[in-house]
Amino acid sequence: MNSFLIEPPTGLFEKIIKRIHKEERILILRRVIIFSTTLIISLIGLFPSFNLLLSDFNNSGFLKFLSLLFSDFSVVATYWQSFTMILLETLPAVSLALFLTVILTLLQSVKSLTRDVKKVIRVTA
Amino acid sequence: MKIDNFLQSKLLKGVIIGVGIFAVLTLVFSLGVFVGLEKAEYSFRWADQYHRNFGGPQGGFLGDFMGANRDFANANGSFGQIINIDAPSKILTVKDVSNVENNILVGDKTIIIYQRKNIKISDLKVDENVVIIGEPDNYGQIQAKLIRVMPPILKDSLPSNLNPQ
Numbered sequence: 001m002n003s004f005l006i007e008p009p010t011g012l013f014e015k016i017i018k019r020i021h022k023e024e025r026i027l028i029l030r031r032v033i034i035f036s037t038t039l040i041i042s043l044i045g046l047f048p049s050f051n052l053l054l055s056d057f058n059n060s061g062f063l064k065f066l067s068l069l070f071s072d073f074s075v076v077a078t079y080w081q082s083f084t085m086i087l088l089e090t091l092p093a094v095s096l097a098l099f100l101t102v103i104l105t106l107l108q109s110v111k112s113l114t115r116d117v118k119k120v121i122r123v124t125a
Numbered sequence: 126m127k128i129d130n131f132l133q134s135k136l137l138k139g140v141i142i143g144v145g146i147f148a149v150l151t152l153v154f155s156l157g158v159f160v161g162l163e164k165a166e167y168s169f170r171w172a173d174q175y176h177r178n179f180g181g182p183q184g185g186f187l188g189d190f191m192g193a194n195r196d197f198a199n200a201n202g203s204f205g206q207i208i209n210i211d212a213p214s215k216i217l218t219v220k221d222v223s224n225v226e227n228n229i230l231v232g233d234k235t236i237i238i239y240q241r242k243n244i245k246i247s248d249l250k251v252d253e254n255v256v257i258i259g260e261p262d263n264y265g266q267i268q269a270k271l272i273r274v275m276p277p278i279l280k281d282s283l284p285s286n287l288n289p290q
Contacts, residue, residue: 085160
């Protein structure tokens with residue numbers, strides 16, 4: 001009966017653990033590369049998308065209409081329906097969505113990169 | 126017991142979040158459709174009545190009713206420079222940043238404000254910059270509710286098409 005028991009080769013456990021660590025390191029490295037790339041791309045895209053948003057805000061007149069809220073609040077409150085409509089009409093939705101997407105990608109990349117870099121430091125220590 | 130498990134399950138949480146996101150998306154989409162329709166209807170009326178309002182086709186009938194930047198005109202307001210004042214008829218013509226001319230009807234209830242004081246239509250001057258909120262009418266014009274005369278803007282900060290030559 002005992003002859004059926006297979007004795008694992010010596011050092012198998014260490015080999016498995018080493019291999020797992022190696023795979024972990026590769027995985028983390030891959031994530032670091034991916035998130036570094038998205039971080040760089042989003043950083044590059046941040047300024048053009050911000051400029052586009054700013055220019056769309058100026059050209060659409062959104063800020064001018066919004067400023068009525070501070071200069072003529074009582075009149076705006078009376079005609080709040082027209083005021084809300086004009087704000088919605090002039091809101092540069094596409095450039096705003098683009099800018100927010102870039103910001104979201106940037107923040108997510110920073111968060112993930114920070115976590116993965118911490119892991120790399122822990123693994124190499 | 127099973128109901129308790131279901132109520133606390135991740136599946137139910139996911140379904141609730143999914144339904145919530147769908148509701149918000151639907152709401153935003155409906156709002157976008159509503160605003161878009163309003164702008165499209167106004168732009169169509171503006172183009173349809175251009176001959177009546179301004180005495181001639183601009184870039185051909187219906188040729189350029191979306192403005193220079195290929196967007197529909199704003200229906201509930203306008204901003205830009207006064208290019209004409211028809212005091213007897215109480216109509217202002219305002220050219221906005223897209224070079225679109227809008228007829229602004231000034232009614233008895235229209236509030237015109239310059240700095241901190243209320244003024245009359247006769248106090249307005251050509252080339253002044255104004256911000257207007259109002260309601261579109263059936264003739265592609267805006268019935269003004271508030272006209273705010275903006276302080277003079279430095280020439281360099283104006284878009285090139287609004288720069289006085």
